Amino acid sequence: MSDTQIPLPERLRPRDLSEIIGQDHLLGENAPLRQMIDQGHLPSIIFWGPPGVGKTTIALLLAQAVDRPFISLSALNTGVKELREVIAESGDLLAPVVFIDEIHRFNKSQQDALLNAVEKGKITLIGATTENPSFEVNSALLSRCQVYTLNALSNESIQELIQRAIQTDKFLKERHIQIEEYDALIQFAAGDARKALNLIDLIASTFEVDVENIVNNAVVVKVAQQNIARYDKSGEQHYDLVSAFIKSIRGSDPDAALYWMARMLKGGEDPVFIARRMLISASEDIGNSNPNALLLAGECFRSVQVIGMPEARIILGQCAVYLATSAKSNSTYLAINKALELAERTANLPVPLHLRNAPTKLMKQQGYGVDYLYPHNYPEHFVLQEYLPPELKGTKLYESARNKREVEGERLQQRRWQQNQQQQ
Template sequence: MSDSHIPLPERLRPRDLSEIIGQDHLLGVQAPLRQMIDQGHLPSIIFWGPPGVGKTTISLLLAQAVDRPFVSLSALNTGVKELRDLIAQGGDLLTPVVFIDEIHRFNKTQQDALLSAVEKGKITLIGATTENPSFEVNNALLSRCQVYTLNALNEDAIRTLLDKALQQDDFLKQRYIQIEEYEAFFQFSAGDARKALNLLDLIASTFEPELENKIDNAIVVKVAQQNIARYDKSGEQHYDLVSAFIKSIRGSDPDATLYWMARMLKGGEDPVFIARRMLIAASEDIGNSNPNALLLAGECFRSVQAVGMPECRIILGQCAVYLATSAKSNSTYLAINKAMELADKTSNLPVPLHLRNAPTKLMKEQGYGVDYLYPHHYPEHFVMQEYLPPELKGSILYESARNKREVEGERLQQRRWQQEQQQQ
């Protein structure tokens, strides 16, 4: 295969840590990770960052820097058996560096197998994830790894990357390319080095060799719109599809809900991400009009993590239809937002004495807990009592929606209002 048929990102893949662009906070001369490598020490690591910032390449170069064997796996096609077979081969004089791309897609059983291997020193793990590892990697495994954040490339880094490509790549040098405008590259790459280089490669392939060729924003936009895939998990289309999916649930349209979900799954979206969005919708858009929605969404989230694709599409579909066809209410969503806003403005207000805890004699002598009325000592387990600071008396944060479940809960509020009127 000629070099021109090898993708430009692969042709320019760095061969030394010093060639990495845009991650100086980790790999600069005085950066912590670089210092550890210079001392011959490589801990287990989780790299968290967006696509196209060098997670795989950096992992390979780290292994090479400490002269260790490197094994690359993908969480998408590695089962527990393959993982255990690999681990069983570890523990020799040279502990292998096992790189796992999209480690957030590993279920609990797979992550537990990794935990045991890391604890026993059979492997040095480097996991890569685009998702927050605090949510997606179990705490025991996370505590045994150093977590490093990789940044999306800024405009200066993208410019440096493109200029380096023009100077070093033989195929590009034959085209005598000059980039006159970089703004469209910045826009379409969105900090992703792989996107920027692929876009440059596409444009260069339309140019004739041995001629001077100039690239401006118009050319970049034209080529990008013709060639960039319609679904990109990290780009604008990702957010558009998620938005359409959530709005279809909110609008009680199960058909549209399933359609947009299918579009995301077909595009390679992480099913756990979809399940997490439904968890939020179950509370934000359904709330106490149907509390079972949050329970079902929570179980869906756990089940998707345990099962994975393709079977988890069934669980996702069941939950999505349930949410779309459920009664809707955003009353508690609005209420907590009001409460947060009020708390920001009044954080200096003290807790009323009768509501304070009084674990010591001194506190009791100072009036803590005095005059508190215990509701269970009164008929129907209710007694009129002020629970807000005096300055906020009468503040209304929660207003129930007009649905059966919330109207029933409104009766207690009405009784509080009636008793308050009688006392005035």
């Protein structure tokens, strides 16, 4: 592979801790990590910070600085079995540094598998997470690690990074790039070094060699909008993919639902996020046409949290197919929205006396609960009485969809509606 085929962030990956940009609070003179490395000491660490701030690179360079073997794993495709194999094999090495990217996606059993190895010093763990480790990392494991927060790169750091790139990278140097404006570059990078470098690399690929090429805001916006999916998988494309996934379920197309789900999983999407969206769809798009859908989606959500990837893909796939092939109804979704809108407009209406709770004698004397008709005392456990404030009598919020399950459940509702109409 030629140098130009290697992505710019990889071509410019720092080879020494002194080359890291933007994390001086950890790596600057007299900073905590710098002091530990100078003393030849490296504890287990959790790095918490947004994407593209150097978590992986710093972990690698820390291992090199203390002359320890480095093993890199991803929580997306490492199960308990693979994790235990790595720990077992590490027994032949000098307490290797085991780096686990996106450690927050490990479930409890996977994190527990690390605990004994960390306790006994078989490995030095460096975990990277974009989520608050207090919520996402096992407390027992967390207590054995130092937690360090990495910051998004400042505007000045992004400018420094881009200047270093155009001055040192062979491919960029040949294009004689002059930066006239940084505003758009900084905006699209959003503190992420990887985004910034990928973007300037894309821009440079549109330039000719050995002529002066100007980069201004207009040039950046044009290139970024044409190629956004190539350098920002967590931005607009993230929302487009999940939108296509949910619409495929709503449209009863299991093949498309599985395809878009696979695209999300391959792109590194959090499986818990996918399960959460299916849980919402089970109520919004299927509702009472098939109440079991909500139960299955709820169990899918819980199971994915416990199982983790890669096995969670099986559970996600089962749930997606079930939801896509289920009967559909959004009647309850529409009804609750109508109810909320009505409640906002009529929040001053009092509860009718016969519906009020009457726990004290005084309340009973004031008529609380009087004339309430207990439905179970009547045939078919139904009796006609008004449950809305008088001002809202006859209001209908729920309209059942014309499917078997909801039609069966609307018999008493229709009876109440008809009797109300007769009394008016």
